Amino acid sequence: MTLATQSAVAGATETAPGTLRDLLDARGPFVSVYFDREVRPQQAGEAASRWRGLAGRLAKDGADQRALDALTNRVLDSLPGTGVLAAFAADGEVKHVVDLPGPPRGDLVEAGPLPHLLPLLEWRQDHPAHVVAVVDRTGADLLLYAEGATEPVRRTVTGPDDEILRSRGLPQMRFQHRAEDSWEHNATAVAEALEKALDEVSARVLLLAGDVRARQYLTKHLSPRVRQGVAVGQVSGSRSEDGSSGERAAQVAAEAAGAGRRETAELLRRLAEERAPGGHAVEGVHDTLGALAGGRVATLAVTDDPRDARTAWFGPAPTDVFERSEDFVPNGGGPAVRARLADVAVRAALLTGADVRVLAPDTPGAPAQGTGGICRYT
Incomplete structure (x- = not known):
């Protein structure tokens, strides 16, 4: 088996509890900003004007002007953009910034002794740890999302057996057995890599895409621990460049948000029980x-x-x-x-x-x- 890490982006550290604890250790007062940047490039001027209005309101309410100036530079430098910019400033400087992908949520600005973290934590819980595996009969492309990650770690798994091609004169039954043995070996390798990936990001959600037969082989070789402890779902698309990546990304986001809602429901159930x-x-x-x-x-x-x-x-x-x-x-x-x-x-x-x-x-x-x-x- 070959396992290649194509890129490793530690996006989860931007919303991780350790990072937020460091922010809470900073000296206040704070200005907390959640700014919607979901505008077309030609509307960047309107977004800038909208921000200046928010900053002016904060200034009238007594927010630290040095913090507002630092935030203004950061917000304007991020335009045009997409998603929500979450930024926290104190003592005249921006202490932490996170780009939160997703739909607009409405501008929110607050000044106070503490950073206002609840919208950021809510976004994080809508993005629980999960792994996406796009498989075919030779291996898989894996996307590892830690909880609250803004970008995945990408890996490629190549099984030990090459794709079996039909040779002239090779009987159909013998060819079929050789091919299925090869696919079984490759599926076993992918299953082993998947189990390690799920453990690495503490994920309890696995989303599969790709060749139907390859998914069947893979599911067969998932360990009992994964089958019993991980929710397995399906999304569309394949490993080939077929233009499905955008649709698959939207499906993955929806599935992850659904998993987050189920975790909230489970907490409420436990609260009632306890x-x-x-x-x-x-x-x-x-x-x-x-x-x-x-x-x-x-x-x-x-x-x-x-x-x-x-x-x-x-x-x-x-x-x-x-x-x-x-x-x-x-x-x-x-x-x-x-x-x-x-x-x-x-x-x-x-x-x-x-x-x-x-x-x-x-x-x-x-x-x-x-x-x-x-x-x-x-």
Whole structure:
């Protein structure tokens, strides 16, 4: 088997929890921007004017002018473009930028003591780890997407046996057996490479495209662990240059988003189950902030509602999170700071190694008061 890495783009690092923790460690206040760039090239001037209007509004609200100037340069340099530009600035410089592919989501700008990460985390959960395998009878092209990756790692797998061609005088039955043996060997090699790829990005979604018979051989040789623990789906297209890549990319994006929604549904199911006496669920502002202050939360579920004006307090340490400022006991590390409740909860979750699941307003089964989670221990 030959396994070639054609390109390795670490796009996932741009939205990875470690990167976001580094951003949270920076000194605020922050200006957070989600700017839609989905305009035609001839409309770049309109987009620039739209940005200047947003920046002017932030300036009137008291946002740091140096941060706004740095963001203006970054936004204008990115035009014309596609997708959403997520950018976070503090202390007069842009601290982090992520290009978020996908449809427009509406401009959003905020200034506050913390970066507003919920839209970025929501985008990330719509892009769970997955692997795409475009197969034929000689091997496969693999696309490895880590969770939140903006670009895949691309690999080519070439099986140990060459394509079997019909030779003059070779009986049909003998030719068929030789060909099927060759395809079996190549499918086994692809299955082995796929299992390693799924483990590498911790993916539980596998999408197959390409030759129908090759997919059948491959599915046969997937290990029981993959068949039982990974959702296997189908998308269109082949390894040849047939113009199907664009359609396949759209199908892959839709399948990945569907997998993300299923993960959210599973979390809500677990929340309902763990609400029982002795369970590991917490919900409501008071209990959830208490669990975050104790470092007990494994997965935070929080509603992102732009109309939600509730606030909480945070201090220098990851577990410094409070409903009221008088609950904070200074230890020489700095004062408590007031910020949006959801941003405070997300900060504490990320800095203590918890996962975060962002819920839309009015999500059925959401935790009370839009804030809750699953704890590591009761």
